[in-house]
Amino acid sequence: MTGNFPEEGNARPSLAKRARPFEAAIRGLLFVSAAISVLTTLGIVLTLGTESWGFFREVGILEFLGSLEWQPVIGDFGIWPLFNATLTTSFYAMLVALPVGLMVAIYLAEYASDRVRETLKPVLEVLAGIPTVVYGYFALATVTPFLRSLLGTELVGVYNTFSAGIVMGILILPLVSSMCEDALSAVPRSLREGAYAMGATKLEVATQVVVPAAFSGLAAAFILGLSRAVGETMIVALAAGAGPKFTLNPFEPAETMTGHIVRISGGDISYDSIDYRSLFAIALVLFLVTLALNILSRRIVAKHGEVYE
Amino acid sequence: MSAAKSRAATGARGEGSFLPNLGKRQASGRRWAAAFAAATIAAVLVLGALVASIVNDAFGLVAMEFTVDPATLAPGGDIEKLSDAELVAALEDNLKSRRLRSLGNEKPLAERERADLLALVEDEVIGWEVVETFSLAESLFGRAGVDAFMAAEHPEAKLVFRSWVNARFLAASQSATAIDAGVRSALIGTLMTILITVATAFPIGIAAAIWLEEYAKDDKWNRFIRVNIYNLAGVPSIIYGMLGLAIFVRALEPVTSGAAFGAAADPTGANGRTILSAGLTLALLVLPVIIINAQEAFRAVPRTLRESGYAVGATKWQVVWHHVLPAAFDRVLTGTIVAVSRAIGETAPLVVVGASTFLTQDPTSVFSKFTTLPIQIYQWTARPQEDFHNIAAAAILVLLVLMLSLNAFAIILRNRLRAKKRFA
Structure with a gap:
């Protein structure tokens, strides 16, 4: 295999078959780097799993999923108040991000001239690059006071899920609109031309031909946006209020799953306490919900995505 | 029509x-x-x-009250004009003898630096205290209302226009009063944390992308790695905080607290809640994004470039190292910087990992306790007092300028690299 060319050999040893320890070592190193991502996932699953296991042995999964009270002081660990607040903020976030995001996407993909699009897209990217804690400040210091002066201070609390949800909608708007725009732009020109040839107006082409054709991409964008809203932390930590509370009133304070994790872990907490483990159980729920949404989003694209060549 | x-x-x-x-x-x-x-x-x-x-919120009028009118100390109230001896005299005239003695025990007044004396006169003699702050809009367009309010509520107070972002804000550390607080330790903490993040995530991310794009066969394992990376990119950042808390802060405490390297135990008692833990947590967080961006960069390198490398007898690694990597490097770099600037703004995972709530000392090594700019913004915003909102807004401006300059740097670097490239 290795060594010099044999003088009397009739076949030269293949260069391709020569052992190359350096190349092999590099190969191994690259593989290990790629495998670190798998280790990360494993780490997440294992830490969330073992700590939650310890929690569920003490509390019981039925109480965790069945009780409407989360009051660690008296031993009540029902996730619903936290989960409900997460749903409320995510609902209002989607109420903003879904219609506005779709409309912005339709405008950019179908109506805007190239020059307008080239100027507006970076602006939306800037919006996407602003740290979430800044949005949290915006929600607490600007949006909430504005809502209070608009609707009355008795109705709207200093901390409320509505204002946190609205600002969260603004946060995920760029994500939703840019994914929607990609989906709309991927619809081939011939489909539009065909509709115009039948006498459709621009609006009819956009809403009755292009949007249905891109539907899977749009659905994927919304689900990914929802997943982002569920996992979003700093806005709700600052603006939605502290203290778990089961309420459907969006103007009352209520703590979300992420908000609770941040508030409790930011304070003094002793390891190996039930409070500490309960955070991992919440995180496990959060992880499973967002993972399911992400997988669903990608499934939709993979299964129902139209492929135009 | x-x-x-x-x-x-x-x-x-x-x-x-x-x-x-x-x-x-x-x-x-x-x-x-x-x-x-x-x-x-x-x-x-x-x-x-x-x-x-x-x-x-970062600029505006501030109403301040004092215990001793600066006008009685210096003409026009400008204590900067006083000589050192006059400053010492001002201190000796106005402070209680017990306080003077304890200051003298620390360091005799006559031997102190001028800046030190000025600060002492401001803090201890004049004793500025913020009683009310106004927003920029109120200060500019509602001056009459501000004056009327001041006349009614705080007739004694002095009204000055203040930029909450100023040199002192950048140079001072955390403080219990908003007007004295600054972002120096947070800024240093952010820079050190990000340095660790980049130093670990950048090489590993690129190596993983090279594996997936250049080496990996399309088999079960590699498809699993690929799907896995996409899923990791969608995991909420707070979950990474929980991972960092369990792995870096607790399980690897001997390493992240520096004990394993024989480093003297941190006198502040960080116990694994260190800059190193924070940086590594953020590295895990941005790794999937860096990999995905780098993969796209490698995919954009034309196949012909690789083929020509093989044609002259280069090995796989030679092709990757000498041809593919340089050709893709500008995009790899831009993608990485986008990911890193996201890491700079991350708050939630670092709160979970255990950022210090009140840190008045600068971090001295990677084994020190830490705080970062976003953490500081979070803590100041969460306080009810108006003036803490003002410094939160000022800290946000500092953070945004930091991120913008990083992005500008990325664009300049990319354009330089593009100009040097021999092929498209």
């Missing part, structure tokens, strides 16, 4: 059933076109409102 109307009119005479609706259809088309444009403009305006509200 008239053409459309006449066409609609001919349609009405019975040519086809859809023509009578044409006017209506076109009108609704125009309405919706306006609505689509309005939504886009609204999105842009929101960005404007966000920036405006931060600037509005």
